[in-house]
Amino acid sequence: MDLAVEVEGLHYTYRDGTEALRGLSLSIPRGSRVAIMGPNGAGKSTFLLHLNGLYLPQKGRVQVLGREVNARTARELRSLVGLVFQDPDDQVFSPTVYEDVAFGPLNMGLPPEEVAGRVKEALLAVGMWDHRERHPSRLSYGQKKRVAIAGVLAMGPEIIALDEPMAYLDPQGKEALLEILGRLHARGVTILVATHDVDMAAAWADHVIIMKEGRVLARGEPSLLAREDLVREAGLGLPLVTRIFCALPELELPFLPYTCEQAVRVLREKLLADKNAGHAGIG
Amino acid sequence: MEDLWLREQVEGHPGASPLHRMEPRVKTAALAGFVILATLLSSRTSLILAAIFLLLLSRAARLSLSHLVFRLLGALPFVGLVCLLLPFVTPGEAIWRWTGGFVSLAVSREGLDRASLLGLRVLVALLALNLLVATTGAVRLFKALSSLGVPGIFLQLIELTIRYIFVMAEELGRMRQARAARGFVPGRHLFCRRTFSDLGQMVGALFVRSWLRGERIYLAMLARGYAGAPGKALLPPPGSRDLAWGAVIVSIPLCLHLLEAGREAWILLWK
Ligand SMILES: Nc1ncnc2c1ncn2[C@@H]1O[C@H](COP(=O)(O)OP(=O)(O)OP(=O)(O)O)[C@@H](O)[C@H]1O
Numbered sequence: 001m002d003l004a005v006e007v008e009g010l011h012y013t014y015r016d017g018t019e020a021l022r023g024l025s026l027s028i029p030r031g032s033r034v035a036i037m038g039p040n041g042a043g044k045s046t047f048l049l050h051l052n053g054l055y056l057p058q059k060g061r062v063q064v065l066g067r068e069v070n071a072r073t074a075r076e077l078r079s080l081v082g083l084v085f086q087d088p089d090d091q092v093f094s095p096t097v098y099e100d101v102a103f104g105p106l107n108m109g110l111p112p113e114e115v116a117g118r119v120k121e122a123l124l125a126v127g128m129w130d131h132r133e134r135h136p137s138r139l140s141y142g143q144k145k146r147v148a149i150a151g152v153l154a155m156g157p158e159i160i161a162l163d164e165p166m167a168y169l170d171p172q173g174k175e176a177l178l179e180i181l182g183r184l185h186a187r188g189v190t191i192l193v194a195t196h197d198v199d200m201a202a203a204w205a206d207h208v209i210i211m212k213e214g215r216v217l218a219r220g221e222p223s224l225l226a227r228e229d230l231v232r233e234a235g236l237g238l239p240l241v242t243r244i245f246c247a248l249p250e251l252e253l254p255f256l257p258y259t260c261e262q263a264v265r266v267l268r269e270k271l272l273a274d275k276n277a278g279h280a281g282i283g
Numbered sequence: 284m285e286d287l288w289l290r291e292q293v294e295g296h297p298g299a300s301p302l303h304r305m306e307p308r309v310k311t312a313a314l315a316g317f318v319i320l321a322t323l324l325s326s327r328t329s330l331i332l333a334a335i336f337l338l339l340l341s342r343a344a345r346l347s348l349s350h351l352v353f354r355l356l357g358a359l360p361f362v363g364l365v366c367l368l369l370p371f372v373t374p375g376e377a378i379w380r381w382t383g384g385f386v387s388l389a390v391s392r393e394g395l396d397r398a399s400l401l402g403l404r405v406l407v408a409l410l411a412l413n414l415l416v417a418t419t420g421a422v423r424l425f426k427a428l429s430s431l432g433v434p435g436i437f438l439q440l441i442e443l444t445i446r447y448i449f450v451m452a453e454e455l456g457r458m459r460q461a462r463a464a465r466g467f468v469p470g471r472h473l474f475c476r477r478t479f480s481d482l483g484q485m486v487g488a489l490f491v492r493s494w495l496r497g498e499r500i501y502l503a504m505l506a507r508g509y510a511g512a513p514g515k516a517l518l519p520p521p522g523s524r525d526l527a528w529g530a531v532i533v534s535i536p537l538c539l540h541l542l543e544a545g546r547e548a549w550i551l552l553w554k
């Protein structure tokens with residue numbers, strides 16, 4: 001299988017002695033949609049910072065798109081891996097929204113027409129084109145988050161990692177972001193999302209990685225998120241849909257649904273079955 | 284509008300004025316030469332003439348006057364203080380004296396001369412700097428500086444300072460707001476005990492927070508392909524027209540020097 005990211009025994013200790021990663025191992029296939037979950041302080045953000053060599057492995061190894069991450073490959077990886085930081089205030093710093101989104105493409109040394117095209121496309125995609133002249137620090141938090149996302153979209157990376165992208169977005173903003181991620185996925189971009197939002201992860205991801213204390217606790221299909229023991233251990237909650245079906249043991253389902261579509265399908269089958277049973281009873 | 288900005292970033296200004304179009308290295312070198320020569324002038328008249336020349340250039344480059352005044356006012360607290368103190372602390376012929384109890388203050392003629400010369404020199408330097416920055420744009424200016432041999436570390440220092448000043452200002456604003464939200468009312472003056480200790484804490488917290496945020500911002504810049512200040516940029520050699528303009532700019536303070544020397548000779552001859 002063609003891997004976008006491969007991590008083996010990764011350790012990372014901060015200067016103050018906090019061990020953020022303690023032997024993290026995982027692999028992510030190219031073109032997949034991965035949700036990285038886990039309690040606060042599990043090491044999600046720390047891991048993401050390794051993907052383009054901002055942090056270098058202290059122990060263990062990280063391979064991204066077939067390249068070993070080290071001081072030599074870091075530069076090259078910066079334009080291949082786009083990172084949207086958890087706090088947009090860390091990422092958005094130029095005098096205007098437009099300049100901020102142009103920062104990455106300009107660093108890539110693209111010609112002006114190309115930069116202009118990319119910036120416009122990215123700002124339109126996140127719905128911030130009308131705010132392009134504004135000073136980022138005067139924007140609302142959700143707006144800043146959108147600008148931060150646009151800044152990375154404009155670089156056209158092959159892997160895009162978003163740290164808590166949904167936080168502070170309004171429902172329409174979330175929809176819009178899911179749509180953008182959908183489009184990127186269709187183009188073959190590998191997408192990693194660190195999030196606490198189990199509903200989003202359950203509905204959107206095709207791979208789920210649950211982290212705890214700097215290691216992988218569990219990984220696999222999103223159906224993991226319907227396992228109560230695991231979810232509890234990871235400091236998460238069950239998806240809303242699953243919680244409803246947990247409270248209905250009388251349905252006697254063979255598995256617990258975790259997305260709306262599954263729930264609808266299960267309920268429809270049940271209804272049809274009951275109707276048929278009813279007809280049979282009368283007849 | 285964005286297009287213009289991008290073009291300016293990448294290949295230079297399309298040409299709002301001859302000064303905008305001038306080759307950035309020649310412009311930088313010429314204005315630097317101008318400032319060095321002009322600050323060595325020793326008479327008020329010639330310094331004023333140098334300042335007027337720069338004002339005329341700014342006018343020709345269609346720079347906005349309000350921006351200029353705003354920038355000059357920004358430097359006023361630093362320069363103004365020194366200029367205010369100089370007349371009092373320089374020994375010399377007193378032209379005004381104030382005595383109250385044990386203290387006596389005197390304004391000396393030498394002090395006034397030194398203050399006015401200093402003020403004019405700073406004015407000339409600021410006018411030239413404003414002219415350079417406003418007609419060149421940050422990216423081109425940094426390129427020019429690096430190809431003129433200014434070490435990359437200095438350029439990076441300047442660039443990051445500019446970014447972090449705003450970071451600190453914003454951080455301070457947020458902290459103030461958070462305090463006010465929890466009912467903190469600053470005392471009316473600095474010597475109120477609570478306000479003073481609070482100010483100390485603020486400065487400490489501001490330092491730590493700006494430090495941490497600064498680190499994260501730097502990471503975010505790297506993540507988007509920032510690679511430090513541009514390396515020694517390869518720029519095409521300047522044209523003869525640029526060189527001619529540069530020569531004109533540098534010749535002005537040279538002429539003023541000649542005038543000064545001539546005037547001294549004239550006075551000597553007269554005696
Ligand atoms: N700059 C830092 N210096 C020291 N310790 C840090 C630093 N950043 C993070 N840590 C510590 O490293 C550990 C992992 O932090 P990290 O930010 O990776 O967690 P996270 O999974 O992203 O958490 P969250 O869900 O809250 O975003 C935590 O214990 C945290 O306290």
Ligand SMILES: [Mg+2]
Nearest residue numbers: 044045086163
């Ligand atoms: Mg985090």
